[in-house]
Each structure stands twice: as C-alpha cells, then as structure tokens.
Amino acid sequence: MKGKITRLPSSDGKDLATRLTPVTHRMREVTNHLAEDGIWDATLTEEVRQLFDSLAEEWTATRDHPQRNLPILDALNRGKVKGQVALELGAGTCISARDLISKFDSFIAMDLSLAMLNNAIENAPPLVCADGSALPVANGAIDVLILQNMFLFPKEVERCLSTEGYLVWVNSRGPETPIHLPVEKVVHSLESAAGHGWDAIASTLGEATWAVIQRSKVID
C-alpha cells in the first residue's frame, strides 16, 4: 500500500434496519470481484438492477430509522470533509440525502435502479438514473463522492473526483453489510486503478464502519 490509514476512536451507535435474507450474499461476491478484478458487465448490471428494483418498495420502511444517518454524518464531521459539489452514488431511496443536502451547494443522488429512485423520500435531491461504472459526470467534477453500502468503481472514482476530492465510504453494519469492503481493500483497489497513493481516515460508529479517503499529497 502506498498511502496511509489513520484510525480514529470509535463512537457508540446501532443500526436498527431490518436484516436481509441470504440472497444478499451474492452481492458480497459481486463487491469483491469488482474491487479485486474490476468485473462488471451487462449481465451483472441486469442482475443487480433486478435485485434492487425488487427491494425498492420496502427499502425506506425497512431501513429508515432515527440513527440511520449517524455514521455518514460522523464520517463527514470527523473525517473533516469539505466541498461544494457532492454526489451520492447508489443512493437507493435517498434516506441519507435528508441529512446531507444542506451540507453542500449542490447535491445529486444517482442510482442504477429506477424503482429505487421512484420510491425516493419526500424532498429528495435531483435524481439521476445511471450506472456507476460509467458516470455521466465530467472529469474532476465531484468534490465529495458518497458510497454507502454501494459497490466501488475505482477508475470512475479516480476520473470524477476533483484533485482534493473526498471519497466517503460507509458500511451501515460494518462487515455484516452485504456490500462491504474493509478500508484496506478500498485503498488497495483505488491505488491499483489509479497508480498513486490514497490516504484514509477510518473509524466506526457502533457496528457501522466508515472511511474518508483522499489522494495522498505529493510532498516536494
């Protein structure tokens, strides 16, 4: 690893969301293949889209609880995240957006599943239905890219993040989250795709894990 990981003390908290069925184990496999080998194709896209389309109607009811957004807020706060333009990719029904919109000048929520976006919470931000493997975003346009319980597309992170940009990686139930990667793997995957170092600040809030990751600063 080229970059460094700084670990902050843990905070208390609990994720009260409904626990999912074993079908989600397949998503763990997809998460790892994607991070390790960049495997993502049309068949996989369709499989993932169909799964999340089928979960969309119940998503908010089974995951929205008062503590749901605490890990992401903790990450923004203790990770000292700054920026004007934020994108939440894999936003689902935009439960996090409720607490995030006001923190940025511009906040966009994107998801592969149209059904998820059609079930978005009231007062949702601008919604875009798109695949994270080919983001409809100009190079370097995003200051803060939020991935909560979402797959990592490292080449797109490298392309779309501004020079000082932040990747915010959150797993609501830590290693129990179906789409989960430990911070070491996220950094390794980014470094393999980008060819340079990334530094992370990582912590936990209850069972949730989070990391705020930036390109390593070049010291002259």
Ligand SMILES: C[S@@+](CC[C@H](N)C(=O)[O-])C[C@H]1O[C@@H](n2cnc3c(N)ncnc32)[C@H](O)[C@@H]1O
């Ligand atoms: C586990 S859910 C998390 C939703 C939300 N972030 C949350 O924590 O409640 C993963 C979301 O990522 C979306 N997703 C999966 N693959 C995607 C892709 N390639 N591009 C964009 N969104 C994707 C799914 O449709 C789903 O809404």
